[in-house]
Amino acid sequence: MTTDDTTATTTAPPPTGYARVFAVPEFRAVFTAHILSLLGVVISEIALSVLVYELTGSPLMSALAFALGFLPYVVGGTLLAGVADRFPARRVLVVFDLVCAACVLPMTAPGMGIGLLLTLRCALAVVAPVFQGTRMATLADILGDGDLFVLGRSLLRIVSQSALLAGYGVGGLLLTVVSPRHALLITVGTFCASALLLRFGTRRRPARAVGGGALVTESLRGARQVLANRRVRVLLLLFWLPPMFSVVPEALAAPYADELGAGSVGLGLLMCALPVGTIAGELWAGARLRPTARERIALPLVCVTLVPYAAYALHLNLPVSLLVLLLSGAGSAYTLGLDQWFVRAVPEEVRGRAMTLLTAGLMTIQGVGMALAGVVAEFAGVAATVAGAGLMGTACCVLLAVAARRTE
Template identity: 40%
Template sequence: MTKVGFGAVLAVAEFRAMWSAELLSICGDQLARVALAVLVFQRTGSAALTGLTYALTYGPSLLGGVLLAGVGDRRPRRDVMVAADLARAALVAVIAIPGVPLWVLCALVAVLTALGGPFKAAQQALLPMVLEGERYLVGMALRNVTIQGAQLAGFAGGGALIAALTPSTALALDAVTFLLSALLLVTGVRRRAAVAQAVRPAWLSATGAGIRLIWRDPALRTLVALNWLAGCYIVPEALAAPYAAGIGAGATLVGLLMAADPAGSVVGGVVFGKWVPEHVQVRLLGWLGIAAGLPLVLFAFRPGLVLSVLLLATSGLLATGYNIQGTVSFMRRVPDEHRAQCAGVNSAGLITVQGLGAAAAGALAEVLSPAHTIAVAGAAGAAVAVPIARAWRRAGLEGP
């Protein structure tokens, strides 16, 4: 059991500001995702286009995370986060204008998603400086609990809100959350100078250095691969609208299905953040990656709504165990002067594989049923996790 509690982490004023800012923007983003999914499915009736649009809320982070993440190693990290928030607020405000053509909406969503890359990279690079020692692991667990809780609220309440409001209104609320996030960061987080480097590399050189650093370290490679299993485990969210339609459910139950995984992750964050010692979590990383896919395999039997929610929540709980500790182990292993760039590569890859997984799921669901597509994704994730678990065991034995 960890000795540091959530209260000790929240006592750190800078972390409270970062935590509150992230919480606000996550709530808005999840509401926007439900709005986009419902809007596109209502317009087109196509599972493929629904999956593609959902993919655009993830996929373009490859550009922002890989090519722009290094800004957080070259500029003050708080400034990078504030600038990204203000730019995203402006973009969402345009997206919220009623009557925007679908192709324009998709293009703007792609740019919006790309800007999330440098924001998250700067944030992840700054957190180990704000929280030291054991507080970092507990703080990451608290972030997971509250972020997943925000996703839960955004997804579960999103369907009901969109039934009462227009999708444009929901998107306008998302723009407001970005503005509030920027305000919290400016007022609550100390501005630190950019990371000192003896020789500041060129932009493309720095980007390549981060990728090489990850590739040459077996432990970092394995942790990245483990994190990227989310490309398979995002499928139930991407197919929530057509799956709900297949069982005769409406927009409100789309949000409920999307909320199931975050609900399980909230429980997982408490369990792994407070009750499971860190050394045990490190040993279990690979096994948890395998186990997270198994509940999804049961969708092959076309479970009803209640069982579907329980299976998705179980998968989310198990995935949380390897997500929290995997991120902590990754960030601790990377030198500070490369931390934002490496965090960007990791996060960009994560969001990109989620986007690709969502798009592929939409296409596959046109051939198979949504339920069978979810089962295939769960089986694929568990199978891919087996060699990852073996590689982590070898890397763990070798040490840093």
């Protein structure tokens, strides 16, 4: 056997699928920091909600503490988006992690008033879209704008979906051991640990754009620049509109479980089915499909992902309802193809602002979808509302898919 043959047979094969992404040291730091930040967010949401209820005895105030984690997204995503490109990305990520820690730390002090607690909660939500948008743009810097970026983005989404399944359970278990204020103190540690990982685990890169004016003005100008591109506008709508309809069963899970007589166990299963399907779909598409295949199926998949919801009109039992949600969740694998198109379509100098706008719009429109679902269900009933969301959402997706095809 020749020397060349020996080398060929003993050299380890290159990593494939998601393993390729974990082979990049900087991504490992970003991924671990994402888990720590997400853990901090989830625990702080639960602990603050419980703390507010303990202080006020009001379910409304407790729910408001939770809802304030979503409402200010649109403020930060539009007025502060310029931060993502105006300053070096690593600095933005580290500083915003420390800002989150600084917002949570005063919450742990005894005697903190409800008004200040909710104000600090709002501050966390304002900086969240800028942090997330900057992190998405940083992924493109670290992994390039090709397939590695798509896989890295997919992994962060999978972690976020997994938090829906496990995070709140872990947080609830933690609160059986420590007080809400001590749980909040733990989140301060997770945010600081995330900041340290990002500071020493990623390298410094220059800002994408040089700021020449007021931050708010620059942020709004950047948003206009992003939205001026027809291709980008269509892709943003493809990211935003399907989730607005897909959250309808989640928003109505409690009354639907009550109609089925499924109890708390059934409610838990209904809440878990969609994210389980989403995780399975993304893992399959990321690990098994080539980049060209993921792009090829993106538009057909987005057109059918909400179709299963129409089956709710048949007044399904619990097992079939769970199957419907699993199938619809699996269809969200279309996002891998959209990620690739979006990062190609957005100019690098406004990439951070575009990613921030994407994040803010996604969170805001899901909140709108949940609110509208509740209003419609008051008049039409749960099953009809979910079925209607499936039909109307499918029609919107088909129109957007046609528009996306025309902008290629």
